[in-house]
Amino acid sequence: MSRLLSHEPFIAHSLLVKQFQQLFSASSELGATPAGGLHRLAASYEDGLARDHLKAWMQDQQLDVRIDSVGNLFGLATFNPGAPYILCGSHLDSQPTAGRFDGAYGVIAGAVAVAALAEEFRQQRITPQFNLGVVNWTNEEGARYQPSLIGSSVFTGSLAAVDALAIEDGDGIALGSALESIGYQGESAVTLPLAAYVEIHVEQGTDLTENHQAIGVVRNTWAALKLTLCFEGYQAHTGPTPMIERQDALLAAAHAITFARELADEFPRRLHSSVGRMEVYPNSPNVVPSRVTAYVEFRSQEQDLLTKVLNRFDARIAQIAQQTNTAYQVLSRQLRNSIVMDNRLAELAHKVCEELGLPSADSTTVAGHDAVNISRVAPSLLLFVPSRDGIAHNEAEFTTDQDLHNGLYTLSSLLRCASLGRGLTGKANTDDRP
Numbered sequence: 001m002s003r004l005l006s007h008e009p010f011i012a013h014s015l016l017v018k019q020f021q022q023l024f025s026a027s028s029e030l031g032a033t034p035a036g037g038l039h040r041l042a043a044s045y046e047d048g049l050a051r052d053h054l055k056a057w058m059q060d061q062q063l064d065v066r067i068d069s070v071g072n073l074f075g076l077a078t079f080n081p082g083a084p085y086i087l088c089g090s091h092l093d094s095q096p097t098a099g100r101f102d103g104a105y106g107v108i109a110g111a112v113a114v115a116a117l118a119e120e121f122r123q124q125r126i127t128p129q130f131n132l133g134v135v136n137w138t139n140e141e142g143a144r145y146q147p148s149l150i151g152s153s154v155f156t157g158s159l160a161a162v163d164a165l166a167i168e169d170g171d172g173i174a175l176g177s178a179l180e181s182i183g184y185q186g187e188s189a190v191t192l193p194l195a196a197y198v199e200i201h202v203e204q205g206t207d208l209t210e211n212h213q214a215i216g217v218v219r220n221t222w223a224a225l226k227l228t229l230c231f232e233g234y235q236a237h238t239g240p241t242p243m244i245e246r247q248d249a250l251l252a253a254a255h256a257i258t259f260a261r262e263l264a265d266e267f268p269r270r271l272h273s274s275v276g277r278m279e280v281y282p283n284s285p286n287v288v289p290s291r292v293t294a295y296v297e298f299r300s301q302e303q304d305l306l307t308k309v310l311n312r313f314d315a316r317i318a319q320i321a322q323q324t325n326t327a328y329q330v331l332s333r334q335l336r337n338s339i340v341m342d343n344r345l346a347e348l349a350h351k352v353c354e355e356l357g358l359p360s361a362d363s364t365t366v367a368g369h370d371a372v373n374i375s376r377v378a379p380s381l382l383l384f385v386p387s388r389d390g391i392a393h394n395e396a397e398f399t400t401d402q403d404l405h406n407g408l409y410t411l412s413s414l415l416r417c418a419s420l421g422r423g424l425t426g427k428a429n430t431d432d433r434p
């Protein structure tokens with residue numbers, strides 16, 4: 001079989017690495033925490049700084065910078081007007097007091113790879129079959145604004161821009177005004193015909209390290225079910241109110257939380273659950289809470305199991321409400337289906353890794369990523385590089401330089417092949433897409 005990659009890469013690995021290191025260290029400073037992590041909530045001042053830095057760098061590299069109405073920031077290299085794009089990217093926003101690598105790695109590796117390839121094609125007077133682009137998606141994390149994956153959802157059309165812009169954070173600041181205040185509310189949608197979407201991300205698990213692999217090629221995703229559950233009780237004094245008369249919304253939520261955990265314990269390794277956020281009203285030590293909103297999540301690779309679990313959870317919360325003399329409402333229910341990623345791109349990724357001499361393995365993602373969203377509208381690939389101890393959404397998140405560089409090299413080699421139309425043989429598995 002012929003090789004996909006030439007023996008002498010036009011862009012030296014060392015130059016790619018140097019550019020990546022400079023851009024990544026500069027970006028890691030914007031929103032840095034004293035413990036070496038990152039606190040860069042979507043559309044915050046720090047997010048604005050990180051976007052400005054990337055935007056200026058992309059302009060320097062002669063990429064065509066575009067910003068859509070929900071602040072998705074694109075850097076495009078158009079060689080062949082009218083041809084579809086191979087887009088890569090991830091997100092610059094972070095969870096509160098989180099790590100430096102989650103999301104930022106994929107955006108910066110993508111920007112460096114696209115800029116280098118654009119330069120190569122220009123200098124060699126090559127017109128590739130597909131155009132290239134990099135994107136920073138708005139509010140991937142869902143920390144400041146819910147739901148998560150807002151930018152890519154608007155791009156795919158599953159969320160209307162007007163609805164996304166109206167979503168408010170905990171302080172009542174709408175996404176639209178937050179984006180406007182940092183200068184990232186573009187005027188209109190950026191519509192790009194997509195040939196493929198590629199995202200590289202830290203693994204947030206330990207499979208790659210345990211199996212001595214450099215690159216994980218995600219084949220499928222876990223389904224996720226997210227509920228916003230609200231218990232309503234009666235506001236009362238915590239001292240004199242007789243226990244029998246209390247209608248404690250927080251007590252009801254506490255029972256619901258422990259039940260969510262019990263369900264996950266019943267299906268080890270098959271079901272994950274959590275309640276990561278609660279809003280308690282009036283949240284005073286001396287007042288029996290009258291209203292509590294809890295954000296509940298269940299994740300599994302088996303959609304049937306999620307349905308079964310949801311039925312049991314529904315039945316149990318009705319019971320809890322009765323026992324605690326409260327009322328309840330499910331304010332929102334969001335199901336993200338499990339998805340099979342594109343087979344051709346996954347095969348290409350393995351071939352590229354083999355030629356680069358990097359061990360690669362198939363992988364699964366439990367966490368949601370923009371690539372999972374985009375896979376609903378275009379063939380998509382999600383690649384992982386190892387994460388130390390699988391630590392994620394924490395300042396201690398870490399990936400070694402070597403692993404970051406392996407991923408960067410894989411990504412740029414893969415984008416090169418794909419844009420030249422090499423290695424994409426066989427039929428795309430569009431039938432697997434919901």
Ligand SMILES: [Zn+2]
Binds near residue numbers: 091140201
């Ligand atoms: Zn991420």
